[in-house]
Amino acid sequence: MEKHFSSPTVAAWLQEWTDRLDPERVELVTGEPAQQEGLVDLLISRGSIVRLDPVLRPNSFLALSDSRDVARLESRTFICSEQESDAGPTNNWRSPSEMKAAMLPLYEGAMRGRTLYVVPFAMGPEGSRFQMLGIELTDSAYVALSMTRMARVSKAVAEAIDQSGDFVPAIHSVGVPLAGREDVPWPCNPESTYVAHFPETREIWSFGSGYGGNALLGKKCLALRIGSVVGKREGWLAEHMLILKLISPTGKIYYVAGAFPSACGKTNLAMLVPTVPGWRAETVGDDIAWIRRGEDGRLYAVNPEAGFFGVAPGTSVRSNAMAMQTISRDTIFTNCALTREGDVWWEGATETPPDGLIDWKGLPWDGQGPAAHPNARFTVPASKCPMIAPEWQDPAGVPLSALLLGGRRSDLIPLVTEARSWEHGVFLGSIMASETTAAAEGPTGKVRRDPFAMLPFCGYNIGDYFRHWLEFGAESKEGLPRIYLVNWFRRNADRKYIWPGYGDNVRVLSWIIDRLEGRAAGRDTPLGVVPAPGEIDLAGTSLSAEEFAPLVEIDLADLAVEVEDVKGYYANLGERLPARLRDELEELHKRV
Numbered sequence: 001m002e003k004h005f006s007s008p009t010v011a012a013w014l015q016e017w018t019d020r021l022d023p024e025r026v027e028l029v030t031g032e033p034a035q036q037e038g039l040v041d042l043l044i045s046r047g048s049i050v051r052l053d054p055v056l057r058p059n060s061f062l063a064l065s066d067s068r069d070v071a072r073l074e075s076r077t078f079i080c081s082e083q084e085s086d087a088g089p090t091n092n093w094r095s096p097s098e099m100k101a102a103m104l105p106l107y108e109g110a111m112r113g114r115t116l117y118v119v120p121f122a123m124g125p126e127g128s129r130f131q132m133l134g135i136e137l138t139d140s141a142y143v144a145l146s147m148t149r150m151a152r153v154s155k156a157v158a159e160a161i162d163q164s165g166d167f168v169p170a171i172h173s174v175g176v177p178l179a180g181r182e183d184v185p186w187p188c189n190p191e192s193t194y195v196a197h198f199p200e201t202r203e204i205w206s207f208g209s210g211y212g213g214n215a216l217l218g219k220k221c222l223a224l225r226i227g228s229v230v231g232k233r234e235g236w237l238a239e240h241m242l243i244l245k246l247i248s249p250t251g252k253i254y255y256v257a258g259a260f261p262s263a264c265g266k267t268n269l270a271m272l273v274p275t276v277p278g279w280r281a282e283t284v285g286d287d288i289a290w291i292r293r294g295e296d297g298r299l300y301a302v303n304p305e306a307g308f309f310g311v312a313p314g315t316s317v318r319s320n321a322m323a324m325q326t327i328s329r330d331t332i333f334t335n336c337a338l339t340r341e342g343d344v345w346w347e348g349a350t351e352t353p354p355d356g357l358i359d360w361k362g363l364p365w366d367g368q369g370p371a372a373h374p375n376a377r378f379t380v381p382a383s384k385c386p387m388i389a390p391e392w393q394d395p396a397g398v399p400l401s402a403l404l405l406g407g408r409r410s411d412l413i414p415l416v417t418e419a420r421s422w423e424h425g426v427f428l429g430s431i432m433a434s435e436t437t438a439a440a441e442g443p444t445g446k447v448r449r450d451p452f453a454m455l456p457f458c459g460y461n462i463g464d465y466f467r468h469w470l471e472f473g474a475e476s477k478e479g480l481p482r483i484y485l486v487n488w489f490r491r492n493a494d495r496k497y498i499w500p501g502y503g504d505n506v507r508v509l510s511w512i513i514d515r516l517e518g519r520a521a522g523r524d525t526p527l528g529v530v531p532a533p534g535e536i537d538l539a540g541t542s543l544s545a546e547e548f549a550p551l552v553e554i555d556l557a558d559l560a561v562e563v564e565d566v567k568g569y570y571a572n573l574g575e576r577l578p579a580r581l582r583d584e585l586e587e588l589h590k591r592v
């Protein structure tokens with residue numbers, strides 16, 4: 001075997017895994033264009049991807065997955081801390097020794113007949129103290145190619161790892177060795193899938209799935225689950241948040257980060273095109289924010305990723321023109337429908353589907369069921385986004401003015417509510433709930449608690465996580481961003497969304513900025529401060545003041561039901577739930 005690393009630690013680790021996985025060959029992936037083309041050619045020759053029409057969608061590809069491997073698998077995702085209590089009540093737990101004993105035999109010979117791709121990667125911009133290094137070992141060329149877009153993969157990163165010997169080992173196998181067997185376009189092993197994290201030793205072991213967060217291990221596994229544990233230890237936050245730059249009509253710049261569960265519009269908000277004249281926006285990140293305190297006491301956020309892995313269905317020129325431009329070329333699509341002309345289509349892309357679609361299962365679409373899978377995705381480098389902020393890779397990060405916490409709630413939760421304090425904001429984050437989406441396995445549309453949109457991504461006990469948030473804010477009150485609960489998804493009696501959303505969300509952001517600048521008095525409610533009548537600019541929308549009013553009304557009877565539900569939820573979180581949050585709940589109870 002060619003020697004790829006001179007660091008004894010890295011070389012020994014790579015040798016150990018190569019021996020165990022027993023691949024036919026080993027390839028170091030450093031992301032040069034020629035290497036990417038080689039991966040593309042190989043995937044095309046295997047039937048794993050098709051090249052889209054070079055005029056309609058230059059340098060772009062469509063992959064169709066196995067129909068059993070289409071989303072994150074929360075039931076197969078494990079936090080393997082030594083103590084079960086450190087994984088806490090919201091995570092699946094196995095002890096490290098038990099999990100390793102279960103998985104090692106799976107890895108034995110798992111890459112027979114395949115190529116082992118060694119993918120050194122960095123999360124976080126170059127030269128940043130935020131940066132974390134990893135090496136993903138994978139037998140999926142699709143994953144290797146996707147990693148060159150979603151993370152920073154380069155010779156320089158490989159050298160940095162070799163020099164420091166410090167990296168997060170991330171093992172990935174689709175779990176289908178080729179001992180004489182024919183390969184299939186999307187190999188996977190659903191019966192034996194595990195996505196395991198070892199927070200104390202900072203290791204990631206994934207087996208059986210080739211899809212998204214199960215397989216692109218820099219994203220949810222490293223940047224969120226392992227990242228959150230490291231952040232707790234080192235005093236920073238790893239969050240499931242977009243980062244948006246807003247420029248007011250007077251030219252003042254504000255950065256806002258927002259936590260929303262998967263498939264709740266983070267990418268759309270991150271690429272907001274304001275409908276109110278004078279406002280402008282730029283994108284810093286669409287999924288993950290690493291947040292640290294600066295010397296000035298303000299909080300600084302970095303997007304650790306290098307690309308977007310966005311939900312395709314619903315994305316259109318109307319809903320997200322900037323995403324449409326971003327993915328107009330150089331994009332890997334997964335589980336979208338294929339048009340007769342060799343382009344991609346998904347529900348919502350155009351009002352009526354074109355004739356002659358091939359659906360995400362590779363069959364002529366019969367009009368029954370969706371043509372694209374609801375969790376179909378696009379994978380594209382962030383640099384392709386026409387509104388990417390020039391400072392998106394600033395090693396110091398960007399200073400935050402406000403934090404948004406949002407979810408899909410048909411009722412109860414107002415369009416926007418300002419928390420009374422940092423602690424009250426942490427309380428609101430801890431009780432956030434959202435209707436489930438196709439981003440994970442299981443039924444969609446069921447309301448579940450998803451604190452800080454981190455339920456599937458917090459790598460440790462959620463009670464300790466809330467305490468970390470409380471302590472993080474306690475150190476300095478000066479300069480902390482204010483916290484806002486938002487909900488774009490309120491419905492009327494006809495089950496129609498009331499708020500137009502998308503570019504009109506700038507109206508909510510502009511109210512938030514009015515609050516920060518002391519220009520809006522707001523109206524106090526038991527849940528926090530909502531816009532007073534007239535404070536949200538509706539000019540240019542089709543909403544009348546009467547139609548708008550219910551968006552900021554709180555039904556006290558509904559809120560009382562919610563309080564009771566939160567009591568049960570808190571009871572299940574156990575004794576590590578900070579007393580301060582129980583006090584907040586008690587105070588809310590008294591207010592309703």
Ligand code: SAT
Binds near residue numbers: 219220263309
């Ligand atoms: O976890 S994924 O990267 O597959 C997408 C998500 O759920 O946010």
Ligand code: MN
Binds near residue numbers: 240261262263287
């Ligand atoms: Mn996400």
